[in-house]
Amino acid sequence: MIAARCAFVACAILIYGLVGFVAPAYGDITPTGIVFTGDGALEPETGDLDLGPLEEVFISDGASLLIDNGSILTTGTIGTDELGTGDLTLTGAGSTLNLQTIGDRLNLRGLGTFEVLNGALVEATGDATCASVCNIFIGEFTGANATLNVSGAGSTFNATGNNFVVGQALVSQGPLGDAIGTVNVTAGGVINSTNVRISAGAVADPTGLLSSVGNATLSGAGSVWNAQTFDVAAGLRAQGNVVVSNGGLADVADLTAIATDPTSVGSILVTDANSTFRTTDLVVGQARRRAVRLEIGRVDHDCLVL
Numbered sequence: 001m002i003a004a005r006c007a008f009v010a011c012a013i014l015i016y017g018l019v020g021f022v023a024p025a026y027g028d029i030t031p032t033g034i035v036f037t038g039d040g041a042l043e044p045e046t047g048d049l050d051l052g053p054l055e056e057v058f059i060s061d062g063a064s065l066l067i068d069n070g071s072i073l074t075t076g077t078i079g080t081d082e083l084g085t086g087d088l089t090l091t092g093a094g095s096t097l098n099l100q101t102i103g104d105r106l107n108l109r110g111l112g113t114f115e116v117l118n119g120a121l122v123e124a125t126g127d128a129t130c131a132s133v134c135n136i137f138i139g140e141f142t143g144a145n146a147t148l149n150v151s152g153a154g155s156t157f158n159a160t161g162n163n164f165v166v167g168q169a170l171v172s173q174g175p176l177g178d179a180i181g182t183v184n185v186t187a188g189g190v191i192n193s194t195n196v197r198i199s200a201g202a203v204a205d206p207t208g209l210l211s212s213v214g215n216a217t218l219s220g221a222g223s224v225w226n227a228q229t230f231d232v233a234a235g236l237r238a239q240g241n242v243v244v245s246n247g248g249l250a251d252v253a254d255l256t257a258i259a260t261d262p263t264s265v266g267s268i269l270v271t272d273a274n275s276t277f278r279t280t281d282l283v284v285g286q287a288r289r290r291a292v293r294l295e296i297g298r299v300d301h302d303c304l305v306l
Contacts, residue, residue: 201235
């Protein structure tokens with residue numbers, strides 16, 4: 001379609017009379033509650049932990065996992081299950097999560113939040129073996145409500161070579177209901193990705209009623225989402241919303257498509273002249289009639305197809 005284009009801790013000693021008590025040390029990789037792998041419960045670890053590219057880490061039942069102080073956790077996949085709630089926090093310069101499986105690398109299936117803060121790094125770049133089978137899911141199953149926050153200068157989520165899906169209503173053993181996925185890139189955070197879907201719609205829905213909702217916000221100078229393709233409301237009964245504000249940037253190397261299913265609803269809102277949604281091709285509503293909103297502060301594109 002077109003042309004040239006128009007980032008303890010030292011132990012504390014408490015002394016009561018003549019009785020000394022040494023408080024336990026907490027590691028730089030700190031699970032709280034039920035965090036488990038294929039080999040059992042994940043234990044606190046000081047320093048780095050390499051579980052290998054085939055291991056799975058699941059956070060469930062209100063549990064949480066903290067990776068900080070420059071520690072590195074390497075595993076195949078990490079996420080929450082569709083029946084539980086879990087939170088993951090990766091914070092501080094040098095703190096790194098390496099995801100290496102050939103398949104679903106990050107999978108927030110149910111309820112939960114993943115925060116990448118203060119210069120931390122998620123390294124999930126896929127090589128040629130990933131092809132179209134490596135995935136990042138933020139809210140995959142019906143009833144999901146999952147959020148990814150990438151915030152702070154130097155905070156980076158590298159996911160090139162992956163499908164990056166924000167909100168997909170796949171029917172599972174979890175509760176029925178719409179699936180909601182949200183991504184916030186703020187205060188200088190960066191996502192590098194390949195194929196992005198902000199709301200992928202309902203999948204295998206026996207009710208004919210379910211939908212997915214995908215939301216993406218890029219706000220603040222230096223807040224960038226780089227992608228090869230960027231689909232907003234890309235499937236059955238998909239609702240997708242993108243807001244770029246306060247100097248944020250969405251930079252799409254190839255095609256951006258909005259609401260390309262007859263049942264989908266999509267919008268891109270660029271709020272001010274300092275914010276940019278840049279793409280080579282822009283397709284709005286390619287199939288029959290559906291609801292589309294495109295409000296432009298500054299949208300750079302070479303081709304617009306209605």
